[in-house]
Amino acid sequence: MNVDGTASESASIGIDIGGTKALGVVLTRDGRILAEEKRPTPKNGVGIIECAFALFESLAGKVGNDINIEGLGVGIAGLVDNKGQLRRAPNLVDADGLELGRSLEPLVGVPVYVDNDANCAARAEIATGAARNVEQALLVTLGTGIGGALISEGTVVRGADGMAGEPGHMMVNPAGPTCACGMRGCWESYASGTGLTNLATQSASEGRLTAIAEQLEGKTEEITGEQVTSAARQGDEEAIQVIDTYSWWIAVGLANCAGLLDPEIIILGGGLIEEWDLFGPRVRTAFDKLLIGADQRETVRIEPAAAGESAGAIGAAMLAAARTTN
Numbered sequence: 001m002n003v004d005g006t007a008s009e010s011a012s013i014g015i016d017i018g019g020t021k022a023l024g025v026v027l028t029r030d031g032r033i034l035a036e037e038k039r040p041t042p043k044n045g046v047g048i049i050e051c052a053f054a055l056f057e058s059l060a061g062k063v064g065n066d067i068n069i070e071g072l073g074v075g076i077a078g079l080v081d082n083k084g085q086l087r088r089a090p091n092l093v094d095a096d097g098l099e100l101g102r103s104l105e106p107l108v109g110v111p112v113y114v115d116n117d118a119n120c121a122a123r124a125e126i127a128t129g130a131a132r133n134v135e136q137a138l139l140v141t142l143g144t145g146i147g148g149a150l151i152s153e154g155t156v157v158r159g160a161d162g163m164a165g166e167p168g169h170m171m172v173n174p175a176g177p178t179c180a181c182g183m184r185g186c187w188e189s190y191a192s193g194t195g196l197t198n199l200a201t202q203s204a205s206e207g208r209l210t211a212i213a214e215q216l217e218g219k220t221e222e223i224t225g226e227q228v229t230s231a232a233r234q235g236d237e238e239a240i241q242v243i244d245t246y247s248w249w250i251a252v253g254l255a256n257c258a259g260l261l262d263p264e265i266i267i268l269g270g271g272l273i274e275e276w277d278l279f280g281p282r283v284r285t286a287f288d289k290l291l292i293g294a295d296q297r298e299t300v301r302i303e304p305a306a307a308g309e310s311a312g313a314i315g316a317a318m319l320a321a322a323r324t325t326n
């Protein structure tokens with residue numbers, strides 16, 4: 001703190017509200033993370049506002065009076081329009097129509113800016129990560145659902161209503177399972193983190209994944225993605241088959257998107273990139289078989305998000321910083 005009692009440095013808080021967890025960071029203007037915190041995402045709109053406010057207060061408390069918090073950016077999983085209103089959120093219950101900015105501003109006392117979570121992650125990747133100095137890129141986050149952001153000429157493409165870049169609900173199997181959005185056979189039912197659990201549960205119900213099923217004493221509905229990745233790492237052939245199938249489904253959607261967009265790079269984010277060594281090479285192999293004219297193109301790079309699973313929160317803080325300084 002300065003001798004006159006004023007804060008010596010300015011920063012923004014960014015909060016990324018995913019389908020399962022909410023992650024917040026305090027980010028200085030020069031890009032340093034001063035504090036970070038994670039909480040489970042509540043399952044309704046009122047709970048989400050309370051959670052975002054509690055995270056803001058806790059993070060502001062951690063950095064103390066030395067830091068002047070200028071603004072709050074919130075990235076949220078769902079369709080966010082050009083005015084920052086959450087219009088449709090299949091993976092968050094009772095959150096459709098949520099006006100996070102209007103609800104949070106009187107509580108936090110600083111300007112609040114809201115955008116889609118993957119668009120926020122894209123901001124972070126453009127500034128300092130895998131989309132730096134790239135003209136055309138696609139960012140896909142594999143979490144509870146699938147998020148997406150299109151990057152063209154170094155900026156996020158928003159579309160007419162602000163809702164561009166949502167590949168998760170592309171139908172990849174009209175006879176597939178019902179998705180959280182109400183449609184059938186959406187890509188995220190197969191290729192999100194939840195998709196891995198779905199594939200594992202199905203495999204176990206068909207009599208495979210026997211070692212894991214034994215550990216669970218037959219309660220195969222309790223199977224988790226982590227159990228499958230862990231078993232695959234230990235050489236369990238049936239678990240490796242599930243990983244192969246899952247990686248193929250990721251590649252199906254990525255190849256469809258690449259056929260449409262012809263990006264230089266596809267950046268994958270979300271919790272699953274922690275297991276990149278397991279999925280990355282498999283996705284690469286399947287993608288090259290599925291993309292039309294793959295052998296005639298410059299290689300489309302497929303890389304994990306450089307900012308890791310904090311990319312969405314960092315990008316949300318950057319959104320607030322950009323707006324408050326303009």
Ligand SMILES: [Zn+2]
Nearest residue numbers: 169179181186
């Ligand atoms: Zn869907």
